[in-house]
Amino acid sequence: MxxxxxxxxxxxxxxxxxxxxxxxxxxxxxxxxxxxxxxxxxxxxxxxxxxxxxxxxxxxxxxxxxxxxxxxxxxxxxxxxxxxxAMAANGRFGGHIVAGHVDGVGTVQRIEKDDNAIWYTIAAGPEVLKYVVEKGSITIDGISLTVARVDSQSFAISAIPHTVSVTVLADRKPGDIVNLETDIIGKYVEKLLHFPQEEAAPAPKQSSGITKEFLTRYGY
Known part of the structure; x- marks a missing residue:
């Protein structure tokens, strides 16, 4: 991990x-x-x-x-x-849970400066975007980042200059392909919600206790 x-x-x-x-x-x-x-x-x-x-x-x-x-x-x-x-057992958990199992790739659409922040807009397919939520976590080329906005075709993150300078974000330009891994928690929730449930066996019919012999005994 x-x-x-x-x-x-x-x-x-x-x-x-x-x-x-x-x-x-x-x-x-x-x-x-x-x-x-x-x-x-x-x-x-x-x-x-x-x-x-x-x-x-x-x-x-x-x-x-x-x-x-x-x-x-x-x-x-x-x-x-x-x-x-891989994370050491006695280490600080500075980012989020990252498995290193890439879900797919995205394409850098735009890179824009906003004062001391740098915005990266990444286009991705629906199989990835369905797990991307605003203010949730996303991993881009192994970097734990926070989603600032998301729509049906892309999402954006805002990085500080330090993060850009010490990672390959500094090398990225529009058109580049990046690795994406979404937050694993969303995948587990989806699996649990859509996991096919086994049909419960029908409960055995319970007898009311009223039989022909019972009715005859009491004059019916």
Whole structure:
């Protein structure tokens, strides 16, 4: 589990693509401080497993499903990526519950400055937007952000300059594809509300206790 608080920006050194998979080699520093084989690291919001590491970086395998659902396939060597290690049990919960399981991608429509804030408007499909609520949480490329407004075709967030400067939001421009993960709580609520209920077995008929013999005995 992650919190959406980016620890550092790494740099993609190489991407080796197979027929339906890829291996990413990422240069990093902070996330290497206590790394072990098999550790989970969110790369632009996608939970990946460290398959090898060195003093300057780590590698991670990306499977077919992940490539189809995220923007990782469009990365090129030299691109910066947001990195976050899985949350430690004794850590502060600074963002929100982030699984690292991307729901889909969105497209940056507009980037606008508003005094000290920077607005990003992201277009997305209905399969994502149905879980996006105003003042709710959204993860964009692994960054925990608050939804400022939402309509039937897009949503917008307002970021402070610090968040932009320490994440790949600084690299984004209109037309770019971003990874999106909605708040998992909404998905669980939807599942519970629409889960097919098993039909209860009909209750056994209860006898009234009145039989032909009973009526005859009492003169009927």
């Amino acid at each position: 992650f919190t959406g608080i980016v620890e550092e920006m790494g740099v993609l050194k190489s991407i080796r693509k197979g027929a339906h998979s890829a291996i990413l080699e990422i240069q990093a520093k902070v996330v290497l401080e206590d790394i072990h084989l098999g550790d989970s690291i969110a790369v632009n919001g996608v939970c990946l497993t460290a398959t090898s590491f060195s003093p300057t970086g780590f590698t991670a395998d990306v499977m077919h499903e992940t490539l189809n659902r995220s923007s990782l396939a469009s990365l090129r060597p030299g691109h910066r990526v947001n990195l976050e290690r």
